[in-house]
Amino acid sequence: MxxxxxxxxxxxxxxxxxxxxxxxxxxxxxxxxxxxxxxxxxxxxxxxxxxxxxxxxxxxxxxxxxxxxxxxxxxxxxxxxxxxxxxxxxxxxxxxxxxxxxxxxxxxxxxxxxxxxxxxxxxxxxxxxxxxxxxxxxCRPVESIHEYYKKRLDRQFKEAKELAVSYYQHTGSIPPEELFFEFFFLFKGSDELNSIFTKQMQLVGNYQQSKKFLMNNKRMFKDYNEFISTVLSNSK
The missing domain is CATH 2.160.10.10 (Hexapeptide repeat proteins)
Known part of the structure:
Protein backbone atom coordinates (compact mmCIF):
# COMPACT_ATOMS: atom_id res chain seq x y z
CA MET A 1 0.00 0.00 0.00
CA CYS A 139 -38.05 7.27 -11.97
CA ARG A 140 -39.73 5.77 -15.05
CA PRO A 141 -38.50 3.98 -18.20
CA VAL A 142 -38.09 6.34 -21.18
CA GLU A 143 -36.58 4.05 -23.82
CA SER A 144 -35.27 0.54 -24.36
CA ILE A 145 -31.60 -0.22 -23.90
CA HIS A 146 -31.39 -1.06 -27.64
CA GLU A 147 -32.82 2.34 -28.58
CA TYR A 148 -30.26 3.98 -26.34
CA TYR A 149 -27.47 1.87 -27.85
CA LYS A 150 -28.41 2.98 -31.36
CA LYS A 151 -28.54 6.60 -30.22
CA ARG A 152 -25.08 6.36 -28.67
CA LEU A 153 -23.65 4.77 -31.83
CA ASP A 154 -25.08 7.58 -33.93
CA ARG A 155 -23.62 10.30 -31.68
CA GLN A 156 -20.03 9.00 -31.45
CA PHE A 157 -18.55 11.15 -34.21
CA LYS A 158 -20.40 14.32 -33.18
CA GLU A 159 -19.26 14.06 -29.57
CA ALA A 160 -15.68 13.07 -30.45
CA LYS A 161 -15.49 16.08 -32.80
CA GLU A 162 -16.78 18.41 -30.11
CA LEU A 163 -14.22 17.05 -27.67
CA ALA A 164 -11.37 17.55 -30.16
CA VAL A 165 -12.40 21.06 -31.19
CA SER A 166 -12.90 22.22 -27.59
CA TYR A 167 -9.49 20.85 -26.58
CA TYR A 168 -7.79 22.55 -29.53
CA GLN A 169 -9.50 25.90 -28.95
CA HIS A 170 -8.67 25.83 -25.25
CA THR A 171 -5.03 24.67 -25.47
CA GLY A 172 -3.95 25.62 -28.99
CA SER A 173 -2.53 22.10 -29.34
CA ILE A 174 -3.49 18.99 -31.28
CA PRO A 175 -5.20 16.67 -28.79
CA PRO A 176 -3.30 13.49 -27.96
CA GLU A 177 -4.73 10.24 -29.26
CA GLU A 178 -5.23 8.94 -25.72
CA LEU A 179 -7.80 11.70 -25.05
CA PHE A 180 -10.22 9.64 -27.14
CA PHE A 181 -10.01 6.52 -24.97
CA GLU A 182 -13.81 6.20 -25.23
CA PHE A 183 -14.05 6.99 -28.96
CA PHE A 184 -11.23 4.94 -30.48
CA PHE A 185 -13.67 2.70 -32.38
CA LEU A 186 -13.88 5.58 -34.86
CA PHE A 187 -10.28 5.15 -36.01
CA LYS A 188 -8.68 2.01 -34.55
CA GLY A 189 -8.56 -1.61 -35.69
CA SER A 190 -8.34 -4.61 -33.37
CA ASP A 191 -4.59 -5.01 -34.01
CA GLU A 192 -3.75 -1.35 -33.32
CA LEU A 193 -4.62 -0.94 -29.65
CA ASN A 194 -2.23 0.50 -27.08
CA SER A 195 -2.45 -0.30 -23.38
CA ILE A 196 -4.93 2.51 -22.67
CA PHE A 197 -7.41 1.37 -25.31
CA THR A 198 -6.90 -2.27 -24.37
CA LYS A 199 -7.78 -1.46 -20.77
CA GLN A 200 -11.08 0.02 -21.92
CA MET A 201 -11.80 -3.12 -23.93
CA GLN A 202 -11.28 -5.22 -20.79
CA LEU A 203 -13.88 -3.39 -18.71
CA VAL A 204 -16.88 -5.38 -17.38
CA GLY A 205 -15.27 -8.65 -18.38
CA ASN A 206 -16.28 -9.05 -22.04
CA TYR A 207 -13.03 -8.30 -23.85
CA GLN A 208 -13.61 -10.92 -26.54
CA GLN A 209 -17.02 -9.48 -27.41
CA SER A 210 -15.52 -5.99 -27.73
CA LYS A 211 -12.67 -7.36 -29.82
CA LYS A 212 -15.12 -9.12 -32.13
CA PHE A 213 -17.04 -5.89 -32.59
CA LEU A 214 -13.84 -4.02 -33.37
CA MET A 215 -12.74 -6.65 -35.89
CA ASN A 216 -16.05 -6.36 -37.77
CA ASN A 217 -16.39 -2.62 -37.33
CA LYS A 218 -16.38 -0.42 -40.44
CA ARG A 219 -14.50 2.42 -38.85
CA MET A 220 -15.12 5.94 -40.08
CA PHE A 221 -11.42 6.83 -40.42
CA LYS A 222 -8.43 4.77 -41.45
CA ASP A 223 -6.30 6.09 -38.57
CA TYR A 224 -6.06 8.78 -35.91
CA ASN A 225 -4.32 11.27 -38.19
CA GLU A 226 -7.19 11.20 -40.67
CA PHE A 227 -9.70 11.55 -37.84
CA ILE A 228 -8.02 14.53 -36.19
CA SER A 229 -7.26 16.37 -39.43
CA THR A 230 -10.89 15.99 -40.47
CA VAL A 231 -12.45 17.23 -37.25
CA LEU A 232 -10.04 20.15 -36.87
CA SER A 233 -10.05 21.23 -40.50
CA ASN A 234 -12.40 24.15 -39.81
CA SER A 235 -11.01 25.05 -36.41
CA LYS A 236 -7.46 26.18 -37.15
Missing part, protein backbone atom coordinates in the same frame (compact mmCIF):
# COMPACT_ATOMS: atom_id res chain seq x y z
CA UNK A 2 1.53 3.35 -1.04
CA UNK A 3 1.53 6.52 1.07
CA UNK A 4 -1.53 8.01 -0.67
CA UNK A 5 -3.54 4.84 -0.11
CA UNK A 6 -2.55 4.74 3.55
CA UNK A 7 -3.62 8.35 4.06
CA UNK A 8 -6.96 7.73 2.34
CA UNK A 9 -7.46 4.70 4.57
CA UNK A 10 -6.83 6.81 7.66
CA UNK A 11 -9.07 9.69 6.57
CA UNK A 12 -11.90 7.83 4.81
CA UNK A 13 -11.81 4.46 6.55
CA UNK A 14 -14.32 2.03 5.01
CA UNK A 15 -14.83 4.42 2.07
CA UNK A 16 -11.15 4.78 1.15
CA UNK A 17 -11.75 2.83 -2.06
CA UNK A 18 -14.48 0.98 -3.89
CA UNK A 19 -12.98 -2.33 -2.78
CA UNK A 20 -12.86 -1.24 0.87
CA UNK A 21 -16.48 -0.09 0.91
CA UNK A 22 -17.77 -3.20 -0.85
CA UNK A 23 -15.81 -5.43 1.51
CA UNK A 24 -17.30 -3.54 4.48
CA UNK A 25 -20.85 -3.96 3.17
CA UNK A 26 -20.34 -7.68 2.57
CA UNK A 27 -19.10 -8.12 6.14
CA UNK A 28 -22.21 -6.30 7.37
CA UNK A 29 -24.45 -8.72 5.47
CA UNK A 30 -25.22 -6.99 2.16
CA UNK A 31 -24.81 -8.96 -1.06
CA UNK A 32 -22.54 -7.30 -3.62
CA UNK A 33 -21.57 -9.20 -6.78
CA UNK A 34 -18.32 -9.33 -8.71
CA UNK A 35 -17.19 -6.64 -11.12
CA UNK A 36 -19.24 -4.03 -9.27
CA UNK A 37 -17.62 -0.64 -8.72
CA UNK A 38 -18.41 2.41 -6.57
CA UNK A 39 -17.10 5.63 -8.12
CA UNK A 40 -16.25 8.28 -5.48
CA UNK A 41 -17.20 5.93 -2.62
CA UNK A 42 -16.80 8.71 -0.04
CA UNK A 43 -19.84 10.37 -1.65
CA UNK A 44 -21.97 7.21 -1.78
CA UNK A 45 -24.25 6.25 1.10
CA UNK A 46 -25.58 2.72 1.58
CA UNK A 47 -28.09 2.20 4.40
CA UNK A 48 -26.55 -0.15 6.98
CA UNK A 49 -29.47 -0.47 9.37
CA UNK A 50 -30.75 -3.58 7.57
CA UNK A 51 -27.82 -4.51 5.29
CA UNK A 52 -29.22 -7.97 4.49
CA UNK A 53 -32.06 -6.19 2.63
CA UNK A 54 -29.54 -4.94 0.04
CA UNK A 55 -28.65 -7.03 -3.01
CA UNK A 56 -26.38 -5.52 -5.66
CA UNK A 57 -25.55 -7.75 -8.62
CA UNK A 58 -22.53 -8.22 -10.86
CA UNK A 59 -21.01 -5.39 -12.94
CA UNK A 60 -23.07 -2.66 -11.29
CA UNK A 61 -21.67 0.88 -11.45
CA UNK A 62 -22.67 3.33 -8.70
CA UNK A 63 -21.55 6.95 -9.19
CA UNK A 64 -21.00 9.92 -6.88
CA UNK A 65 -23.89 10.93 -4.64
CA UNK A 66 -25.90 7.71 -4.95
CA UNK A 67 -27.92 6.83 -1.83
CA UNK A 68 -29.58 3.49 -1.14
CA UNK A 69 -32.15 3.40 1.66
CA UNK A 70 -33.91 0.42 3.21
CA UNK A 71 -35.72 2.34 5.96
CA UNK A 72 -36.80 5.82 7.03
CA UNK A 73 -38.00 7.63 10.13
CA UNK A 74 -41.05 9.29 8.64
CA UNK A 75 -43.04 7.25 11.17
CA UNK A 76 -41.92 9.79 13.76
CA UNK A 77 -44.65 12.14 12.50
CA UNK A 78 -47.29 9.41 12.90
CA UNK A 79 -45.98 8.52 16.34
CA UNK A 80 -46.36 12.13 17.47
CA UNK A 81 -49.99 12.17 16.32
CA UNK A 82 -51.18 8.63 17.10
CA UNK A 83 -48.69 7.11 19.53
CA UNK A 84 -47.42 3.80 18.09
CA UNK A 85 -44.03 3.15 16.50
CA UNK A 86 -44.68 1.91 12.95
CA UNK A 87 -41.52 0.45 11.43
CA UNK A 88 -40.40 1.04 7.87
CA UNK A 89 -38.24 -1.48 6.00
CA UNK A 90 -37.97 -2.46 2.34
CA UNK A 91 -35.58 -4.51 0.23
CA UNK A 92 -33.45 -3.04 -2.56
CA UNK A 93 -32.37 -5.36 -5.35
CA UNK A 94 -30.20 -4.19 -8.25
CA UNK A 95 -29.62 -6.88 -10.85
CA UNK A 96 -26.57 -7.41 -13.08
CA UNK A 97 -25.11 -4.83 -15.47
CA UNK A 98 -26.74 -1.67 -14.13
CA UNK A 99 -25.45 1.91 -14.18
CA UNK A 100 -26.78 4.35 -11.59
CA UNK A 101 -26.21 8.04 -12.36
CA UNK A 102 -24.96 10.67 -9.93
CA UNK A 103 -27.13 11.82 -7.01
CA UNK A 104 -29.75 9.13 -7.52
CA UNK A 105 -31.78 8.05 -4.49
CA UNK A 106 -32.95 4.43 -4.40
CA UNK A 107 -35.70 3.81 -1.85
CA UNK A 108 -36.75 0.60 -0.13
CA UNK A 109 -39.06 -1.79 -1.98
CA UNK A 110 -37.17 -1.23 -5.23
CA UNK A 111 -36.11 -3.79 -7.83
CA UNK A 112 -33.97 -2.56 -10.74
CA UNK A 113 -33.78 -5.03 -13.62
CA UNK A 114 -30.66 -6.14 -15.46
CA UNK A 115 -29.01 -4.21 -18.31
CA UNK A 116 -30.54 -0.96 -17.12
CA UNK A 117 -29.34 2.65 -16.95
CA UNK A 118 -30.71 4.96 -14.25
CA UNK A 119 -30.31 8.65 -15.13
CA UNK A 120 -28.63 11.13 -12.80
CA UNK A 121 -30.75 12.68 -10.09
CA UNK A 122 -33.49 10.08 -10.22
CA UNK A 123 -35.61 8.97 -7.28
CA UNK A 124 -36.28 5.26 -7.69
CA UNK A 125 -38.99 3.20 -6.00
CA UNK A 126 -40.78 0.08 -7.17
CA UNK A 127 -40.01 -2.06 -10.21
CA UNK A 128 -37.76 -0.88 -13.04
CA UNK A 129 -37.80 -3.45 -15.87
CA UNK A 130 -34.84 -5.11 -17.59
CA UNK A 131 -33.15 -3.61 -20.65
CA UNK A 132 -34.20 0.02 -20.38
CA UNK A 133 -33.12 3.58 -19.62
CA UNK A 134 -35.10 5.10 -16.73
CA UNK A 135 -34.97 8.65 -15.36
CA UNK A 136 -36.85 11.15 -13.24
CA UNK A 137 -38.70 11.67 -9.97
CA UNK A 138 -40.43 9.30 -9.82
Missing amino acids: NVKSKLLKIVLGKKASSEDYIDHLRKKGAYVGTGTHFYSPAQISIDEQYPWLIEIGNNVQLTAGVRILTHDYSWAVLKKIYGPVLGSAGKVKIEDNVFVGSNTVILGETHIGKNTIIGAGSVVKGKIPDNCVAVGNP
